[in-house]
Structures are given as C-alpha cells and as structure tokens.
Amino acid sequence: MPTVIRAKFIVVGDxxxxxxxxCQVFHSDGSFFNKAxxxxxxxxxxxxxxxxxxxxxxVEIYLYDSAGKEIFADHISKFWDHPSGVIVVYDxxxxxxxxxxxxxxxxxxxxxxxLHIPGVLIANKVDLDQxxxxxxxxxxxxxxxxxxxxxxCSAKEMQGVDAPFYFLANExxxxxxxxxxxxxxLS
Amino acid sequence: MFDVASKLxxxxxVLATSCDDRYPPENIIDGSDETFxxxxxxxxxxxxxxxxxxxxxxxINLACYNVKRIIFEKSEAPEPLKFEPLTERVLxxxxxxxxxxxxxxxxxxxxxxxxxxxESGYDHFVSMHKLSIDGNALHG
Ligand SMILES: Nc1nc2c(ncn2[C@@H]2O[C@H](COP(=O)(O)OP(=O)(O)O)[C@@H](O)[C@H]2O)c(=O)[nH]1
Ligand SMILES: [Mg+2]
Numbered sequence: 031m032p033t034v035i036r037a038k039f040i041v042v043g044d045x046x047x048x049x050x051x052x053c054q055v056f057h058s059d060g061s062f063f064n065k066a067x068x069x070x071x072x073x074x075x076x077x078x079x080x081x082x083x084x085x086x087x088x089v090e091i092y093l094y095d096s097a098g099k100e101i102f103a104d105h106i107s108k109f110w111d112h113p114s115g116v117i118v119v120y121d122x123x124x125x126x127x128x129x130x131x132x133x134x135x136x137x138x139x140x141x142x143x144x145l146h147i148p149g150v151l152i153a154n155k156v157d158l159d160q161x162x163x164x165x166x167x168x169x170x171x172x173x174x175x176x177x178x179x180x181x182x183c184s185a186k187e188m189q190g191v192d193a194p195f196y197f198l199a200n201e202x203x204x205x206x207x208x209x210x211x212x213x214x215x216l217s
Numbered sequence: 218m219f220d221v222a223s224k225l226x227x228x229x230x231v232l233a234t235s236c237d238d239r240y241p242p243e244n245i246i247d248g249s250d251e252t253f254x255x256x257x258x259x260x261x262x263x264x265x266x267x268x269x270x271x272x273x274x275x276x277i278n279l280a281c282y283n284v285k286r287i288i289f290e291k292s293e294a295p296e297p298l299k300f301e302p303l304t305e306r307v308l309x310x311x312x313x314x315x316x317x318x319x320x321x322x323x324x325x326x327x328x329x330x331x332x333x334x335x336e337s338g339y340d341h342f343v344s345m346h347k348l349s350i351d352g353n354a355l356h357g
C-alpha cells in the first residue's frame with residue numbers, strides 16, 4: 031500500500047492579500063478535494079491529496095486558512111498547533127502587507143521554537159503590474175534570509191498557484207524520509 | 218510473569234492511525250527496539266493492542282522517540298470498546314537516543330485491550346520502537 035503522509039499547512043498574512051483566493055484556486059482544480067468547512071469562527075480547513083513524483087506515496091494536505099484579527103483570539107489556538115508547514119502571503123501592490131510578513135512568521139515560529147517548520151513566501155497579485163510596490167528582489171531576499179522558498183502568484187489569473195503548495199508538500203515528504211533515516215540509526 | 222504484549226503471547230496490533238508498509242505497527246511488539254513504527258504526520262496518533270487472552274498486568278515498558286504526551290487506556294470488554302484511563306505521562310525530550318519509560322500499574326489491573334494515544338510530539342513525526350508488558354494470563 032502507498033504511504034500517505036499527513037501535513038497541516040497554515041496560511042498567514044494580512045487581510046485581503048489573497049489567502050482565501052489562493053486556497054480556493056489550489057484546492058478546486060484537482061479531483062481529490064473535500065468540501066470546505068468552517069472549523070470555528072475565522073478558520074477554514076480544506077484537504078487535498080497530492081502525489082509525490084517518482085513514488086507511490088502521497089501527501090494529504092490539511093490546509094488551514096485564517097481570517098482577520100480573530101486568529102489571535104484564544105479559541106483559535108487549534109490553528110497554531112503543530113503546523114507541518116507555513117505559507118506566508120503578501121500583496122505585491124501593498125508595501126505594508128510585506129513588512130508584516132516578519133510578524134506573521136514570528137508568530138508561527140514562536141509556538142514551536144525547537145521545531146523545524148518548512149515554509150514558503152508567496153508574492154501574490156503579480157497581475158497588478160503597474161501598481162507593484164514590492165520588487166521580486168526584495169521578496170526573494172526576505173525569503174532566503176528566513177529559510178523560506180519564494181514564489182510569485184496571481185490567484186486572480188490562476189497563475190503559479192499550485193507550485194508553492196506542491197513544493198511545500200515535497201519538502202515535508204523529504205523531512206519524513208530524513209527522519210526515517212535517523213530512526214534507523216537509533217536504538 | 219512474562220511479556221504479555223509480545224506476538225508470541227498472542228498479542229496483536231488491531232488498529233494504528235499511521236501506515237507505512239515498510240515499517241508496520243507489528244514492529245512495536247516484535248521484541249526489538251531497532252525496528253519501529255513511525256507516525257506519518259499530524260497529532261494525535263494511536264494504536265490499539267489486543268492481548269491473547271485476559272491479562273493481569275504489573276508494568277509497561279516503552280522505548281520510543283520524540284514522543285511528548287502519551288496516554289494509556291484499557292478495556293476489559295471482548296471487543297476493543299469502552300476504554301478507561303490507565304496511566305499517562307509527559308516524556309522528556311531526548312537527543313539521538315531512545316526514550317525509555319516504565320509505568321507501574323496498580324495490582325489487580327485486568328486488561329483485554331490496550332489503547333495507546335500519542336497526544337503530541339517534539340517533532341512532526343514520532344516513533345514507537347518497543348512495547349513490553351510484564352503480567353500474567355488470568356485463568357478461569
Ligand atoms: N488583482 C488581484 N486580486 C486578487 C488576487 N488574489 C485575490 N485578489 C482579490 O483580493 C481580495 C481579497 O482576497 P481574499 O482571498 O479574500 O484575501 P484574504 O483576506 O487574504 O483571504 C479579493 O477581492 C480578491 O478578489 C490576485 O492575484 N490579483
Ligand atoms: Mg480570507
């Protein structure tokens with residue numbers, strides 16, 4: 031039987047950067063998706079299973095999308111618990127959404143300071159060419175200095191949306207394989 | 218007393234929430250701590266062990282890795298249902314060595330099924346290497 035790795039990816043970023051749109055586009059294209067449902071005020075979860083190239087294995091993604099400031103309320107702690115990966119999103123046309131990425135990332139990493147949490151940085155709304163305020167270089171530099179992989183997307187034009195999700199799923203799968211190798215050397 | 222959780226004593230893993238065929242849950246009760254059952258992501262995780270017959274148990278010995286909070290529950294019913302709390306613990310993190318834990322069980326504890334719940338871990342993935350349980354078969 032193929033192995034199914036399960037991963038919880040949380041999507042963070044300022045309001046209106048396009049988090050929900052990205053989740054929507056990612057999960058609605060394929061045939062393997064479940065209904066979206068609201069877990070509790072301000073958090074939505076969708077699942078999607080994707081295959082890992084050159085293996086029989088797959089990663090079942092539990093994608094948690096957050097809405098607004100509610101995410102900091104106590105009853106939303108389930109959102110922050112044990113993330114397998116993090117997706118930080120900003121809007122290339124709004125400088126402040128980029129500056130706030132640091133804050134979002136800190137919030138994620140502070141929950142499990144000793145845990146390596148793979149992550150991606152998404153520069154969204156690249157279709158807004160004329161209004162772009164954050165350059166690709168600025169985005170890339172931030173990403174690389176924080177151990178994130180950098181992706182440019184347009185949820186509106188459905189451009190490049192799948193890539194960051196597939197990348198993160200593959201990273202998490204690799205992490206599983208690395209851990210298995212460690213376990214073989216213990217006893 | 219003997220290891221009532223061993224395959225030789227008729228114990229079986231009847232449920233496990235993670236499945237990688239290369240590392241099956243039977244590895245937990247094969248008597249070796251070199252073979253293991255890894256979880257494949259997310260918490261909580263659990264497995265259920267059914268004994269060969271009703272047992273009286275005295276002590277649980279566990280070797281595992283990166284497990285944080287673990288809960289044991291027992292059932293005396295014929296089917297693995299109606300679980301009741303047995304014991305639980307938050308384990309210390311270890312670095313590149315297995316966690317070895319012993320749980321003393323009050324006298325007169327009878328058990329047909331054991332449910333082991335891994336509530337949380339120190340990593341994305343944790344592993345169970347060896348479970349052995351000192352006890353005796355109940356007769357009559
Ligand atoms: N131009 C453009 N608009 C987008 C894009 N993605 C999302 N939007 C719009 O931005 C607004 C907020 O999107 P939403 O997904 O609700 O953002 P959220 O608050 O981060 O979940 C909506 O009006 C979307 O239609 C994009 O790639 N390009
Ligand atoms: Mg939203």
